[in-house]
Every structure is written in C-alpha cells, then in structure tokens.
Amino acid sequence: MSFNNLDTLYRQVIMDHYKNPRNRGSLEDESVTIDMNNPTCGDRIELHLQIKDGIVEDAKFEGEGCSISMSSASMMTQAIKGQQVDDAMNMSSIFSKMMLGEDVEDIDLDLGDIEALQGVSKFPARIKCATLAWKAMEKAVANEEQQ
C-alpha cells in the first residue's frame, strides 16, 4: 500500500473535520444523551440530541478518539441536524452499507461530507471507528422513542 492508498482513507475533508470539528460541545436543552465507547480501542463519544416532533433540532458531541471516529462524529451531527428522525436513521443504514463497500449512489438524501468516509471500507480495522458516532445516534433515537 502506498501513501496514495492512505489518501483514500485520510481525505482532506476528513482531516478538516478532525481539526475543526463541527458541533463539538454539549446542549443545554438536550432531550437525550448517549455515552458510547469502542471498548477495543478506547474511542469515546458523548452525543447530545435535541429531538422535537420527530425532527433532530440540534446535535452536539464530545469525546476523544482517532481522526476517523472524531471526523465521523462531526460529519454525522452536521448531516442529521434539521432532519426527520426517519431520514437520520436512513442515513445511518446507508452509512453502514458504505462501510461494507456497497455502492450508495442514487439516493435522495444529501450525504454531504459523509461520502468522504467511503475509503474507510478498504481499511477493515478502522470501520468501527467510523461507525461509532452513528451507533450512538441510533441508540439515542431508540432511547428517545422509549421515553
């Protein structure tokens, strides 16, 4: 593997999200908070969501981890903010497919920066880093719905 291959993993936009994370912090009026970690490597995310009338009104995260997990959290919060909860869940399943290396073109949802993470699928050891934030989101929605 050359550095060119590495470039498929560490795209510029990923590094930008890592260095300048969007939506980092906590929410004052959050409706649900989820703490999730990746026990095999120590990455940790605390996700705060403000869900009202089936819409994700706000999303913020805190935590520590590698460039992939933190940039993925940044992109995820950016992508789901303002979305219907159903659409956010759809994005999550699209993201899972993306991590399995499946083609995710021809979909109605605007994935924005998330597509930059497509290269992670070629690095099996790093897929869990990328999916951590999405797993936290899914769990947060499930918890919210139970309430």
Added chain:
Amino acid sequence: MDIQAIREQFPILNQDVNGHPLVYLDSAATSQKPVSVIKSLEEYYRQNNSNVHRGVHTLGTRATDQYEGARDKVKNFIGASSTEEVIFTRGTTTALNMVAYGYARHFLKEGDEIAVTPMEHHSNIIPWQQAAKYTGAKLKYIPLEDDGSITLESVRSTISDKTKIVAVTHVSNVLGTINPIKEISQIAHEHDAITVVDGAQSTPHMKVDVTDLDCDFFAFSGHKMCAPTGVGVLYGKKALLEKMEPVEFGGEMIDFVGLYESTWKDLPWKFEGGTPIIAGAIGLSAAIDFLEEVGLEQIEEHEKRVVQYAQEKLSEVDGLTIYGPKQRGGLVTFNIEGVHPHDSATVLDAEGIAVRAGHHCAQPLMKWLDVTATARASFYLYNDENDVDRLVEGIQRAKEYFGDVF
C-alpha cells in the same frame, strides 16, 4: 544469537505486507510460531490424536504420554517442585480467574484486602474486583512512581495484616516495568498474604523460576511464547492448590461420582475438567524446546539490546512521548504529538509495520498516564535493530503525512 537463522524458523515473517517486507512488532499481543511448533501440532493430529487418561488403546497412551510429558516440561521450565503444581488452562486470563473463583471467593471475607497495582492488565484487575464484591473484601492499589514503577516502600505501606492476596504483574504489557516479585512475595508473606503473579509478559522473554520468586500462584499464556493460542498455565504451590476449589466440574476431574455427592481427582487433574487442551500443551512443549535451545538468558539479553536501541532512536524523534521506566522489558509504548495512535498505526501498517494501538487492556493505567490510547511496539527474539530502524522511518512518515494533511 544468529537472528537470521532464528527468523528462518518463522515462515510468517518472510512476506510482504502492503508492498513492504513485514516488520512484526506486536509480540506482546501474540508471538509468531516457529516451524517446530507448527510441526508438533501436525504430527500430533496426523499420528497420535486421541483423548487422554482413558483409552486403553495405543493412541490414547501416546496422547497421554505427550500431554503429561508437556506438563513435566513446563514444570522444569518454570522451576516448579512437581507436576502437581502445573495446571493447563486456556491462558493467563483463565488461570487468574481460577484463583479468584476457586481461592479468593472461598477464603476471603469482609474486612480482608486484596492489593493490586494500577499497571495491571484488565485480566489481573477485574477478577479481583469481582471477588471483592462477592466477599466484601476491599481492593487496594499500590501507587505508581512517576516513571510507572513501584517501590518496595509503596508495597510495604499498602500491604497490611488485612491483606490476603497481592496480585501483581511480573512485566507490564504497556510500560515494560519489571516488578520485583521476589521482594514483593517476601513482604506479602510477612503478612501471611499470598502473591498471584501475571507472568504473561515475562515468561516468554526471561528465565522464570517460581521457586526462586517464591510466588504462590503464577499464570502465563502459551501463545505469547511461540506456542499456539488456547493454552496457558496456572502454577500454584501445592498446599494452596489442595485447598483451592475446582471451578469447572464434569468429566476428567472426578474421582467417584454418586447421585448426590462426588469427589475430585488429585492434583493437578481436579482443575482440568473436560477434555483438556491436548494439542495446545504439546505445542507449548515444542515451544519450550525451541526457546530453551536458543536460551532464555540469550533472548533476554538480545531484547534488552534491541529495546535500548529503540529507546535511544525513538527519543531522538521530535514530538514523540515514550511511556514507562528506563529499565524495561522488550517493548516501547509511545504517542506521536498530534497524531492519534490509531492513525499512526494505520500509517505504519501501510509501511508493512505491525504495532498495537489502543488501551492495551489497561484502562486504569491509561487514565493514570492521562491518555486515551497509545501505540506499542513490542519485540521478541526474531526482531532486531533493523526492525527498529524501519519503525523509526515509519514514524517519521506518519509525522510527515499528518503534518501534510493538517
């Protein structure tokens, strides 16, 4: 030591990974296996495979002889007094849990104390946490010095007459700290406490003599010392093992079985319920032959040289933090400033260099170091200075790469 000749015994090392010759620096996680060990498994399965201790047929006798022969080899390898003191387990974790279940849970009570260190692997913390919860005993930590070592003064001030068990690692899997087991055992014994030693990171790399260390229990894994996965050893002093309760009940470990009561076999078999790890023990026996042929003292000296070279070379790299004391076992744990260890490990992997990144099953120690994760390069008898040079080059490239993208 002829490293080239040794490397030839490990066919796995002779391959390219991601377009570069493999540099395997993750032996603290698991070691590679020499041809002789691989062959011992093949020979066992091709010629001698049978269950042990029961069949009157010839293959059964051969398998039993090989299995019990392995026990005898382990006994000599670690300096135990008799084969009754050598119990085959699945690995270090199982061995430590056996003591926590079969000994601690039966003999500890409220008010008793268990002493451990913050540098322990999770497998030498959680069984004691659980035993403490179950018995009402209290878990106490022997504090670390700034460099990640412990002093005998700290051991003395932590251990009291309330202490019943002192559970400590021989060599830290993160810091490389080599703990003074013999002295710790002596202090523990002054208070009638017993010592339980995690030998997973020491046994593969140095001459271990449990009689000289005077520890009461000693656990290690085969797979970190050139043997297959799935086999390990619990050594225990005979008097303690006799007191200790079995953890698994069933076939192999019984003497007489009635409808409501049963009795156990003698040591060591009362702890080996079910069909034992026959092939694993035979592989471990072949691994011991291999290591003894090279010489444990020679391996220790060689690794000392390599790790010292690594410490020198890595300390010349700007923005690199090395964790742990100067005097250490054959591993170096580090972080590159501004680069998460997962990211550095991925860049190193792209260069064909295998290192471990994460919390190394030592979350309390990560907290103590005030980091979430680290990268670790660990050495074994087949590594040399060239591997260190490749590592240093790889680290430079990781720095360049992440310097560029930022």
